[in-house]
Amino acid sequence: MSPLLHIIRDPSGVQAFSMDAWNRLLRESRAHYLCARLSCLIEDRGLAPTCPPEVWSDLTAQRFFAEHKQAQVRLELRKLHKALAPRGIPMLLLKGAAYAHAGLRVACGRDFADLDIMVPRAQLEAAETALEAGGWLTETKHRYDQRYYRRWMHELPPLHHRTRSFEVDVHHALLPLTGRLRPDPTLLWAASRRLPDSPYRVLCDEDMLLHSAAQVFQDSEIAGELRALLDLHQLMAELGQREGFWQRLLARAQVLELGRPLHYALRYCHRMLGTPVPAGVLDAAAAHAPGAPVQRLMDLLVPRVLEPRSPGRPPARMAVWLLFVRSHWLRMPPGLLAAHLLRKAFRTGKG
Amino acid sequence: MNNAFARAPQRVGVRPPRAPAIYRHGPFTVRVTTPLRRLRALLSWCYGDSEPDAGTVLVHFDLQVRQGPLLRRLFSPQAIFRTDTATPFAPFPRSHAFPLLEWGLNWCVATRAHQFLMLHAGVLERDGYALVLPAVPGSGKSTLTAALALRGWRLLSDEFGLLDWRTGLLMPLPRAIPLKNRSIRVIRDFAPEAELGPVFPKTRKGDVAHLRPPAESRRRQHESAQPAWIVFPRYVRNSPLQLAGLHDSTAFTRLSQNAFNYRLLGATGFDALTQLVRSCRCWSAQFGDLNAMITAIDHLPVPEM
Secondary structure (H helix, E strand, O other), rough: OOHHHHHHHHHHHHHHHHHHHHHHHHHHHOOOHHHHHHHHHHHHOOOHOOOOHHHHHHHHHHHHHHHHHHHHHHHHHHHHHHHHHHHHHHOOOOOOOOOHOOOHHHHOOOOOOOOOOOOHHHHHHHHHHEEEEHOOOEEEOOHHHHHHHHHHOOOOOEEEOOOOOOEEEOOOOOOOOOOOOOOHHHHHHHEEEEEEEOOOEOOHHHHHHHHHHHHHHHOOOOOOOHHHHHHHHHHHHHHOOOOHHHHHHHHHHHHOOOOHHHHHHHHHHHHOOOOOHHHHHHHHHHHHHHHHHHHHHHHHHHHHHHHOOOOOOOHHHHHHHHHHHHHHHHHOOHHHHHHHHHHHHHHHOOO | OOOHHHHHOOOOOOOOOOOEEEEEOEEEEEEOOOOOOOHHOOOOOOOOOOOOOOOOOOOEEEEEEEEOOHHHHHHHOOOEEEOOOOOOOEEHHHHHHHHHHHHHHHHHHHHHHHHHHEEEEEEEEEEEEEEEOOOOOOOHHHHHEEEEEEHOOEEEOEEEEEEEOOOEEEEOOOOOOEEOOHHHHHHHOOOOOOOEEEEEEEEOEHHHHOOOOOHHHHHHOOOOOOEEEEEEEEEEEOHHHEEOOOHHHHHHHHHHHHHHOOOHHOOOHHHHHHHHHHOOOOEEEEEEOOHHHHHHHOOOOOOOO
């Protein structure tokens, strides 16, 4: 078994580690950019003093990236707020920014590729105008791409402020408008809560987990999403402690029609990372499982593309390709998908 | 990788030629795996025999220098640098494998070793006190560092001022000093006994030859030093020696612009740099003659600590 998965499952395993085992663990953690988060998992269990000092200093040194990015996120959010607040547009934080502002442990050592916020659909145009006036620009120049985002996606084309390098994704829904599953954004807004001492809103606990699950198992190619699986694992471990969370979660998944991605999230977190999910919840979510052949196929493919591979073992190309096809299948109806892929295929490299 | 070697038939006590080599560079342990014989020979010339890979030390940087695809082994052969997670550079000609590995290791240290505030500076030590020479490329930093190392100063590093922000001490990283273009001649004239490696012509930084780190520096590569002097050197041809005291705030600004990870470290970097500047006396120096500069440095006031 991969040493990284072994330690995520049971951080106390590091106590018995030889230096050779540490070297293998660090190698996998570096390859998946998980050194900083690994150090947080170890620290949360009070195991830091059991690590060799040179290992501990190497692991914790990687936290500076996360802290630097989180500082950049806070700055970017203040600027976004300044641009949107005068127009009465509320901001809801998604994913990493939400975890950090809600004070969840999953944010510890977590890096950011971009910043995700959500605004109400009805105010999307006003938001776009305000951001443009504030200096945020889109780099998506291609007309087809612009239309692709606007008509079919759940977010505006990625924005960059002209003086900063941070990418901002402005969402108006959680999943693409053309997709098989379309949770109603008004329900998300109604259940969202305002953070204390902050102008920002975040999704309620259940929606936060469901969004994360839908991102991985409905809206991504799954391959390369080990960090997102760890997000789910840590969210489940922390939010699952809260009174009545699991019951609310199951009911909420019904309402938002996100039972299938939730089922996958629970199943693979539990199987691969040993996430503590009550048995009753696993069974109840299994009501949303696909037919047996599909389930068996997913059980075969998902661990293959998510598990860190030992060096020298070739990548799981076939599994990656099949899940890539699946992600597109879930994103758009077949006719639209065919037209989209045709366009992409004929497009020259410059985009 | 190790398993494959374990299975290969081998005589007892003889390492198979492609086995990984372990080198200690100050606080870091580096594992190098390469099939290139010349590169392995240069590594042992420069850093001595490698330690066996017993799996008992933490490997900070796992590096490989590979040959290119088969066709490129026959025509204009290549060397490809890889770390365990990335291939950061385009291939080099195979004859430039050594500078490629040295630059590759610099890249690794600069992008990962945030347990230190990394200044872009030469660092030397005398009587327990460290001299920091921060400079931009082309200012004569490597030449000056090499010359001082050849005149009794202990070389800590030519490239990285590794400031341990927990203790405020500078850690050594004594590696080969790459001398570029005219500096090669200058150091040969300055110290005919200097141990220079082969000249690698026409690299991306021009002609490069490496000065082997002095044995004394390698032997004491785990001994940290208290920073005491900061001199910003600048070589200007035919210029008379000018040594001017620098205000703390100016030195702070110039150091912060010259560090690899000052911004990334945030408040930690700020505190470390403040402490460094407060514990040192700072000068800005312009020189046209290496000997005059060394004399001036040798006569810097002894710190009162």
